Amino acid sequence: MPAVASASRQSPVDGGTVTSGVGWRIDPFGSGRTVWHNGYDIAVPAGTPVHPTQSGTVYFAGTYKGYGNLVAVEHGKGYITLYGHNSEILVKPGQEVDTKTVIALSGSTGRSTGPHVHYEIRQIxxxxxxxxxxxxxxxxxxxxxxxxxxxxxxxxxxxxxxxxxxxxxxxx
The missing domain is CATH 1.20.5 (Single alpha-helices involved in coiled-coils or other helix-helix interfaces)
Incomplete structure (x- = not known):
C-alpha cells in the first residue's frame, strides 16, 4: 500500500469554479428534494486534465453508477479520493500515480448537469x-x-x- 506523499495539489484541476460542496443541497435534477452531496463539484470545460491530489495507486477506473466515468486513487493510511464524470479515463487499476499524472479528462458522464469534476475524499x-x-x-x-x-x-x-x-x- 502506498504511503501518503508529502507533495499535494489543492485541486484536481487547474482553474475551475467550485459550484457545489459537501453537504445538503437542493437536488439539481429538479425533484425539489434536499439531498446530501458527498463531494465538491468543480466546473471546468470538458477535456480539462484531471490530476490526483496526492500520489497513490489507482484503485478503480471505469464507469460506476451516477459517477459516470470514475477514477478512485488509494493513498494509503485508509484514504481514497474519487474523481467523477470524466469524459475519458487515462489510467488503469493498480497503476501508480502522482500529482503530475493526468488520470482523466473532465466531462459530464453519469448523473451530471454539465462538464465538471466531482471530487471526494473518503476514508476506507x-x-x-x-x-x-x-x-x-x-x-x-x-x-x-x-x-x-x-x-x-x-x-x-x-x-x-x-x-x-x-x-x-x-x-x-
Whole structure:
C-alpha cells in the first residue's frame, strides 16, 4: 500500500469554479428534494486534465453508477479520493500515480448537469478491508489444503480428501 506523499495539489484541476460542496443541497435534477452531496463539484470545460491530489495507486477506473466515468486513487493510511464524470479515463487499476499524472479528462458522464469534476475524499473502513484480506487469505489456505489432500490421496491410492456429504433430510 502506498504511503501518503508529502507533495499535494489543492485541486484536481487547474482553474475551475467550485459550484457545489459537501453537504445538503437542493437536488439539481429538479425533484425539489434536499439531498446530501458527498463531494465538491468543480466546473471546468470538458477535456480539462484531471490530476490526483496526492500520489497513490489507482484503485478503480471505469464507469460506476451516477459517477459516470470514475477514477478512485488509494493513498494509503485508509484514504481514497474519487474523481467523477470524466469524459475519458487515462489510467488503469493498480497503476501508480502522482500529482503530475493526468488520470482523466473532465466531462459530464453519469448523473451530471454539465462538464465538471466531482471530487471526494473518503476514508476506507480499515476493519472491513482487514476482514476482506483475512477472508481472502483463509480461502487461499483452505484451497491449498484441499488440493494438497486430494493430490496426497490420489498418490497413496486412498482417493480424494475426506468430505462431508450434505444431503437434505427429506423426512424432517
Amino acid at each position: 473502513p480499515q476493519l472491513a478491508k482487514q476482514r476482506r484480506e483475512q477472508m481472502e487469505q483463509d480461502l487461499k489456505v483452505a484451497i491449498e489444503r484441499s488440493v494438497g489432500e486430494m493430490v496426497e490421496g490420489y498418490a497413496t491410492g486412498k482417493g480424494g480428501p475426506e468430505q462431508e456429504l450434505l444431503i437434505p433430510d427429506l423426512n424432517e
